[in-house]
Amino acid sequence: MTQKNxxxxxxxxxxxxxxxxxxxxxxxxxxxxxxxxxSDLSKRLLHFSVTIIDLxxxxxxxxxxxxxxxxxxxxxxxxxxxxxxxxAATSRRDFIYKLQTVLKELRxxxxxxxxxxxxxxxxxxSLELNKVRDENKYLTNIIAKSIVTAKQxxxxxx
Numbered sequence: 001m002t003q004k005n006x007x008x009x010x011x012x013x014x015x016x017x018x019x020x021x022x023x024x025x026x027x028x029x030x031x032x033x034x035x036x037x038x039s040d041l042s043k044r045l046l047h048f049s050v051t052i053i054d055l056x057x058x059x060x061x062x063x064x065x066x067x068x069x070x071x072x073x074x075x076x077x078x079x080x081x082x083x084x085x086x087x088a089a090t091s092r093r094d095f096i097y098k099l100q101t102v103l104k105e106l107r108x109x110x111x112x113x114x115x116x117x118x119x120x121x122x123x124x125x126s127l128e129l130n131k132v133r134d135e136n137k138y139l140t141n142i143i144a145k146s147i148v149t150a151k152q153x154x155x156x157x158x
Contacts, residue, residue: 038087041142045080048135052076052109055132062122068112075108079139096150099143106140 036044053076056069079102086098113133120126 036142042080042083042087045083045139048132048139049077049080051132051135055128058125058128059116062125064116064119068116072109072112072116075105075112076136078105079109079143083143092150092153096147099147099150103140103143103147106136106143110136110140 052072056073056076059069059072060066082098082102082105086095086102089095089098110133113129113136117126117129117133120129
């Protein structure tokens, strides 16, 4: 009877270990986001754009529709450029408006990634796609919180 429990225990402990690793990574990412400066976020958005381009190169090898690939490239690389524009904003309202554009592009990217996931039947793409979707989620949360903070600061400065 202990022989039957051993594989289950091993499988359960492996799952728990993977879950703990995932939670620790998330906590580490959250901790670094709280102290993130505009340059760090800009670099992260640039890295996200490069990751999107790499993903779309892989998708084209698996015969994903080129229209979808082009949309992912457009929406996935746009947040970095729009964030650069936000950093050069002439007023707080202009900054908020441009950050909202970044958020819209990240949400659009999420839609296209969800669509690719829905039509994907290749396990080789799933892992890469999940990593990109996670990063997109983190960036969306960061930008959304930045907008809330900027609006609060705008309101209190009046």
